[in-house]
Amino acid sequence: MNTAIELSGLTKDYGSRRGLNDLSLRVEAGQVFGYLGPNGAGKSTTIRLMLDLIRPTGGTVRVLGLDPRADAVRLHRRIGYLAGDFVVDGRQRAGECLAFLGDLRGGVPAARVLDLADRLELDLSARVKSLSKGNRQKVGLIQAFMHRPELLILDEPTSGLDPLVQQTFLDMVSEAKAAGQTVFMSSHIMSEVEAVADRVAIIREGRLVATDTVAALRARSFLQVRIDFAEPVAAEEFAVLPGVTELEVTGSTLTCRLDGRPDALVKTAARHTVTGLHAESQDLEELFHAYYTGENPAATPHKDMA
Numbered sequence: 001m002n003t004a005i006e007l008s009g010l011t012k013d014y015g016s017r018r019g020l021n022d023l024s025l026r027v028e029a030g031q032v033f034g035y036l037g038p039n040g041a042g043k044s045t046t047i048r049l050m051l052d053l054i055r056p057t058g059g060t061v062r063v064l065g066l067d068p069r070a071d072a073v074r075l076h077r078r079i080g081y082l083a084g085d086f087v088v089d090g091r092q093r094a095g096e097c098l099a100f101l102g103d104l105r106g107g108v109p110a111a112r113v114l115d116l117a118d119r120l121e122l123d124l125s126a127r128v129k130s131l132s133k134g135n136r137q138k139v140g141l142i143q144a145f146m147h148r149p150e151l152l153i154l155d156e157p158t159s160g161l162d163p164l165v166q167q168t169f170l171d172m173v174s175e176a177k178a179a180g181q182t183v184f185m186s187s188h189i190m191s192e193v194e195a196v197a198d199r200v201a202i203i204r205e206g207r208l209v210a211t212d213t214v215a216a217l218r219a220r221s222f223l224q225v226r227i228d229f230a231e232p233v234a235a236e237e238f239a240v241l242p243g244v245t246e247l248e249v250t251g252s253t254l255t256c257r258l259d260g261r262p263d264a265l266v267k268t269a270a271r272h273t274v275t276g277l278h279a280e281s282q283d284l285e286e287l288f289h290a291y292y293t294g295e296n297p298a299a300t301p302h303k304d305m306a
């Protein structure tokens with residue numbers, strides 16, 4: 001598999017302040033990669049370094065096999081970038097602005113812009129300065145997607161978008177992936193990238209704290225179970241079952257955490273009369289919250305630096 005982005009030992013100091021600390025990361029071509037972290041974690045810093053908008057204090061960056069500094073012009077033609085603080089000339093109409101940016105990229109068919117504007121419900125005749133934050137963000141999204149770049153780098157792309165438009169955006173990301181494009185997108189909310197990302201990385205205070213596939217993270221999530229029985233049950237009968245931890249039995253009510261298959265627990269419970277069953281899946285969001293705050297995540301994914 002080709003590598004779209006390779007960061008190695010990347011460090012960025014802002015004076016005495018550290019923006020990024022020895023960060024290594026690889027994004028394979030064709031992947032949708034979610035880059036997650038709380039405010040101030042270093043997401044925008046990483047993205048700006050990838051595009052040579054700022055220079056690293058240490059470490060190296062390769063994007064599409066090129067050096068962003070030496071090959072800036074060649075590289076920028078192959079990338080669609082949405083900045084976290086996307087700004088354009090507010091006096092222009094949205095359509096004029098997009099036509100201008102399309103020309104800079106060697107020409108984009110008007111029908112392509114119209115189609116994206118239609119899907120995102122953006123009025124191309126409105127002046128940019130009259131647009132709401134969310135509608136301005138749509139202009140930013142269209143300019144990033146419209147020339148079908150090999151690599152999309154999107155800094156907080158869903159910022160300001162309402163849920164319906166967020167869904168349209170996610171559809172656009174899925175289509176880009178189906179067309180073989182690579183998407184690197186930052187967010188501070190897991191649920192925004194969960195549906196489309198193949199892989200996610202989490203950073204906190206300028207350091208990478210975990211990276212793994214969304215599927216693997218999901219597989220590590222667990223169930224919080226409560227079973228009500230008609231009669232009191234013995235804790236010992238359940239304590240030995242595979243995957244059962246944090247077991248508590250109070251009279252005829254059992255609560256536990258269950259990792260993996262529920263088969264053994266269900267079969268053991270079925271030896272008794274079950275009057276109630278409640279199983280709640282631990283949300284990926286909770287797992288990420290634990291990473292964000294630096295607590296030990298309940299289900300600890302290994303660090304996978306691949």
Ligand SMILES: Nc1ncnc2c1ncn2[C@@H]1O[C@H](COP(=O)(O)OP(=O)(O)OP(=O)(O)O)[C@@H](O)[C@H]1O
Pocket residue numbers: 014017018019037038039040041042043044045046084188
């Ligand atoms: N130009 C700068 N000068 C000084 N410090 C900076 C500068 N840019 C960023 N920082 C600091 O570097 C750290 C990382 O900032 P960065 O903008 O990369 O975070 P982020 O993860 O993108 O956050 P957000 O979600 O809030 O956009 C923060 O502590 C920030 O204050």
